[in-house]
Amino acid sequence: MNLHAYCKETICERDREECLQRVGERCDECFDICADPVIYDVSDACLGTCDRACDSTSCYAASCETSPCAERGFEFELADTRDAVLYEACLHAVTSSLSCENEEMEEELIYLACDNFARVYDPQISDELECTADLDCEADPNSCWTEPPQSGTLGDESCARMEDLCDYGSCNEQWRKNVNWIEPILRPDVSDALRLCFGETTCNDMEGCFNAWAEAVNL
Numbered sequence: 001m002n003l004h005a006y007c008k009e010t011i012c013e014r015d016r017e018e019c020l021q022r023v024g025e026r027c028d029e030c031f032d033i034c035a036d037p038v039i040y041d042v043s044d045a046c047l048g049t050c051d052r053a054c055d056s057t058s059c060y061a062a063s064c065e066t067s068p069c070a071e072r073g074f075e076f077e078l079a080d081t082r083d084a085v086l087y088e089a090c091l092h093a094v095t096s097s098l099s100c101e102n103e104e105m106e107e108e109l110i111y112l113a114c115d116n117f118a119r120v121y122d123p124q125i126s127d128e129l130e131c132t133a134d135l136d137c138e139a140d141p142n143s144c145w146t147e148p149p150q151s152g153t154l155g156d157e158s159c160a161r162m163e164d165l166c167d168y169g170s171c172n173e174q175w176r177k178n179v180n181w182i183e184p185i186l187r188p189d190v191s192d193a194l195r196l197c198f199g200e201t202t203c204n205d206m207e208g209c210f211n212a213w214a215e216a217v218n219l
Helices: 011-034 037-053 084-100 107-120 123-134 154-165 173-185 188-199 203-216
Strands: 002-010 069-077
Touching: 002 011, 002 188, 002 203, 011 037, 011 069, 069 203, 084 107, 084 123, 154 173, 154 188, 154 203, 188 203
Parallel strands: none
Antiparallel strands: 002 069
């Protein structure tokens, strides 16, 4: 799993967007005033004033080509190839689960979900996944594990880094729990990819990196 970071918005682009927003608000306010019947007799002059109020030329005075970055964007690229055995086990398990729950799901969505699963999770869990698919609907899935995986620490690590960098207090406990729970069955490169986010130096960028990782692994 690879991380690609890029500049999502420069300082200049952010300032320009804020400038255009201010011009838009000023413009709307001006036309609202001109529509007031109390000043209807001077509407021509009022509309001329609004033309000037709505002029956004000044927002484009600066060039944004060399502006520093204000907000970074992040994309995680999964492994080029999926594990074929894990993919088939996932299809079997999902189909079995849907049957037990008397639910339906579009085949294309099942294929996409299992394709992602087979690029994110450790192929060594294929046998356990096949086992759960063959269980009776009321059986305990934990019975398929000789030794159920213990909760990891990746959620704790990411929360500690977030709490060090951000000033809003404690980390999202659901995030902590979910990431700790899945870490032992993730591919090592997927776990390592999240740790790449720990190097971000602003709270917004670290949150953006974490969110991009969560989206990539369907967390």
